[in-house]
Amino acid sequence: MKKLLEVKDLSISFDTxxxxxxxxxxxxxxxxxxxxLAIVGESGSGKSVTAQSLMRLVPMPPGKFVGGSIIFDGExxxxxxxxxxxxxxxKDISMIFQDPMTSLNPTMTVGKQxxxxxxxxxxxxxxxxxxxxxxxxxxxxxxxxxxxxxxYPHQYSGGMxxxxxxxxxLACNPKILIADExxxxxxxxxxxxxxxxxxxLQDKTGTAIILITHDLGVVANAASRVAxxxxxxxxxxxxxxxxxxxxxxxxxxxxLGSMPKLDAEGEELQAIPGSPPDLADPxxxxxxxxxxxxxxxxxxxxxxxxxxxxxxxxxxxxxxxERAPDVEPPESAIVGGTEVHG
Amino acid sequence: MARYLLKRIGxxxxxxxxxxxxxxxxxxxxxxxPFASERKLPPAIEQxxxxxxxxxxxxxxxxxxxxxxxxxxxxxxxxxxxxQEVTDIISRSLPYSLILGLEAIFLALSIGVLLxxxxxxxxxxxGDYIAMVIAVLGISVPSFIMATIxxxxxxxxxxxxxxxxxxxxxxxxxxxxxxxxxxxAFIARLMRSSxxxxxxxxxxKTAKSKGLNDRVVTYRHALRNAIMPVVSYLxxxxxxxxxxxxxxxxxxxxxxxxxxxxxSVTNRDYTVIMGTTVFFSVLLLVSILVVDxxxxxxxxxxxxxxxxxx
Ligand SMILES: Nc1ncnc2c1ncn2[C@@H]1O[C@H](COP(=O)(O)OP(=O)(O)O)[C@@H](O)[C@H]1O
Ligand SMILES: [Mg+2]
Numbered sequence: 301m302k303k304l305l306e307v308k309d310l311s312i313s314f315d316t317x318x319x320x321x322x323x324x325x326x327x328x329x330x331x332x333x334x335x336x337l338a339i340v341g342e343s344g345s346g347k348s349v350t351a352q353s354l355m356r357l358v359p360m361p362p363g364k365f366v367g368g369s370i371i372f373d374g375e376x377x378x379x380x381x382x383x384x385x386x387x388x389x390x391k392d393i394s395m396i397f398q399d400p401m402t403s404l405n406p407t408m409t410v411g412k413q414x415x416x417x418x419x420x421x422x423x424x425x426x427x428x429x430x431x432x433x434x435x436x437x438x439x440x441x442x443x444x445x446x447x448x449x450x451x452y453p454h455q456y457s458g459g460m461x462x463x464x465x466x467x468x469x470l471a472c473n474p475k476i477l478i479a480d481e482x483x484x485x486x487x488x489x490x491x492x493x494x495x496x497x498x499x500x501l502q503d504k505t506g507t508a509i510i511l512i513t514h515d516l517g518v519v520a521n522a523a524s525r526v527a528x529x530x531x532x533x534x535x536x537x538x539x540x541x542x543x544x545x546x547x548x549x550x551x552x553x554x555x556l557g558s559m560p561k562l563d564a565e566g567e568e569l570q571a572i573p574g575s576p577p578d579l580a581d582p583x584x585x586x587x588x589x590x591x592x593x594x595x596x597x598x599x600x601x602x603x604x605x606x607x608x609x610x611x612x613x614x615x616x617x618x619x620x621x622e623r624a625p626d627v628e629p630p631e632s633a634i635v636g637g638t639e640v641h642g
Numbered sequence: 643m644a645r646y647l648l649k650r651i652g653x654x655x656x657x658x659x660x661x662x663x664x665x666x667x668x669x670x671x672x673x674x675x676p677f678a679s680e681r682k683l684p685p686a687i688e689q690x691x692x693x694x695x696x697x698x699x700x701x702x703x704x705x706x707x708x709x710x711x712x713x714x715x716x717x718x719x720x721x722x723x724x725x726q727e728v729t730d731i732i733s734r735s736l737p738y739s740l741i742l743g744l745e746a747i748f749l750a751l752s753i754g755v756l757l758x759x760x761x762x763x764x765x766x767x768x769g770d771y772i773a774m775v776i777a778v779l780g781i782s783v784p785s786f787i788m789a790t791i792x793x794x795x796x797x798x799x800x801x802x803x804x805x806x807x808x809x810x811x812x813x814x815x816x817x818x819x820x821x822x823x824x825x826x827a828f829i830a831r832l833m834r835s836s837x838x839x840x841x842x843x844x845x846x847k848t849a850k851s852k853g854l855n856d857r858v859v860t861y862r863h864a865l866r867n868a869i870m871p872v873v874s875y876l877x878x879x880x881x882x883x884x885x886x887x888x889x890x891x892x893x894x895x896x897x898x899x900x901x902x903x904x905x906s907v908t909n910r911d912y913t914v915i916m917g918t919t920v921f922f923s924v925l926l927l928v929s930i931l932v933v934d935x936x937x938x939x940x941x942x943x944x945x946x947x948x949x950x951x952x
Contacts, residue, residue: 357850383855390853403844406943407866417852452942468852 304475304508305331310368312353315361319580323349325532336509338519341529344576347512351478355393356385391421394469398481400461404453410464411449414471421472436467441497459490473505480512495522516559528552531577531587538613544635548615551588557632594619594627654927661923662712666705669912717917722909728917731902738808739898743883745814746821754826758833765838780827785886789820789893806895817894821886825879829872837868870941876933881926
């Protein structure tokens with residue numbers, strides 16, 4: 301597999317009143333061609349900032365690059381000029397956002413919003429862009445696209461708007477599609493439809509997807525690999541199977557425990573107790589130390605190194621050190637075979 | 643659309659009816675009359691004049707006459723200026739006020755929007771502070787003080803512009819600026835906050851994520867959405883310019899409609915009061931309708947239909 305994107309030691313902070321919010325701290329991950337990488341974590345863990353930094357959409361100021369690199373196509377995105385970024389955005393890397401109700405311009409027809417990128421990146425005429433827009437709307441499953449393309453976003457339902465957003469994002473056949481919680485704001489039934497659509501389009505176009513979500517349940521069917529993020533750091537990465545069946549980080553256990561289970565009816569959902577760390581003053585050691593039931597002295601003082609458990613799984617946890625006691629994942633984090641591939 | 647228009651015009655007529663009635667009641671309630679002045683008229687003559695102008699008729703008959711005249715837009719002769727019809731007075735003075743008002747509206751809108759946009763694009767930077775200092779000054783200084791300051795600086799000290807009267811374009815500059823200052827400042831603040839809000843909207847991020855450059859994002863995506871609050875302020879803007887013109891025309895000695903209105907009130911010139919009031923009301927009500935039509939045109943979410951709450 302060829303690496304399409306490689307993020308190395310990326311750190312991004314926000315200068316806020318009197319404090320530096322360290323939203324993303326030294327994260328590294330990569331994205332292969334045609335794969336779907338899920339970035340999972342509770343809200344506030346730095347997922348959106350990570351996603352937006354890949355397209356250099358983090359507002360700067362107050363945001364700033366503290367360090368690291370984002371290598372795309374052999375070149376470092378962090379070093380590019382704004383002008384160069386304009387020819388990457390929408391053409392090579394596209395993004396869809398969480399709330400389809402607010403991510404389309406209310407005073408512009410859907411057709412025009414699709415056409416913009418085509419006119420900019422593919423030099424299409426207005427007419428050609430319009431025709432391509434109709435095709436795209438059909439592709440994302442919007443019925444009666446010739447009429448729909450002339451409508452304004454408020455005439456679309458929530459699910460249809462997200463479909464339109466996908467049409468906009470895929471208009472120029474990007475190599476990477478970043479979907480930042482694309483289904484969080486939608487009804488459960490529509491969520492599944494949108495995820496199915498994304499997978500179907502990925503099969504057709506070969507676009508690699510970064511799927512951001514706080515819901516591990518979404519990940520099982522949609523992604524091939526997972527990066528678990530917490531407190532601005534990636535604490536564990538692995539294939540979907542590794543994360544679901546052989547998770548090693550207590551935070552991943554917590555996420556798995558808080559996932560609804562099909563084979564355990566009536567059982568209480570276990571939300572992870574406590575709250576995420578203050579990123580303006582993050583813990584010196586592991587960010588999860590304040591909520592981790594297995595926390596040791598060393599966790600407070602030192603961030604653990606990544607331990608490679610396989611060629612694909614890496615986990616940063618002191619429990620994996622040979623001096624640490626043996627700890628088994630709790631019952632709630634053990635995933636039955638049924639729902640993952642269900 | 644046609645239904646909507648009809649409905650709105652119906653509302654305008656009802657509003658006019660109330661305005662005319664209330665004006666009539668207020669005129670009658672105020673002490674004195676058109677022929678009461680320092681130099682006392684002989685009672686017989688005053689009696690005769692009242693008779694001639696129908697002021698001795700029973701109140702309901704006077705009211706009915708007023709209503710009928712108003713519908714015909716014929717208010718009869720002025721009580722004070724013999725031989726002058728009210729409609730003549732209006733058509734003579736209107737052009738001055740119209741030019742002045744339009745100039746002021748244009749100034750307030752164009753410069754107000756521009757200042758607001760500049761401020762928002764330079765949020766918390768030098769340009770923002772300058773624009774907002776101008777705005778705060780503009781809002782806090784009343785127009786009549788602004789007028790005298792302008793006259794003092796530009797007409798008296800610098801001798802750059804005429805101090806008063808209305809003979810050329812140069813004469814219109816100072817009164818138009820004085821008239822425009824407060825609404826201009828208000829529009830600048832409105833535009834700034836609305837633009838700041840819009841620039842943080844998700845769809846702006848979407849627009850950027852398509853690779854559009856900042857200029858296109860600002861003009862094509864942000865501006866049209868940010869201008870909405872300013873469009874809804876157009877109604878109050880017209881009202882402000884109108885009422886502002888009463889005092890500004892007086893200060894600059896402009897024989898406009900606002901000036902006529904003020905004079906007619908002090909003179910108890912019933913027919914002129916009535917005529918100008920009806921005229922101002924029609925102007926206002928129609929401009930509010932026009933604003934709503936513009937709003938519906940700019941914002942596709944607003945449906946102009948006869949049904950529904952709006
Ligand atoms: N524009 C900003 N200014 C200041 N802080 C920000 C800004 N955007 C994000 N942050 C901070 O960065 C952290 C991570 O945010 P985010 O990436 O949105 O989390 P997630 O998407 O995982 O919910 C949060 O603590 C948030 O407060
Ligand atoms: Mg987020």
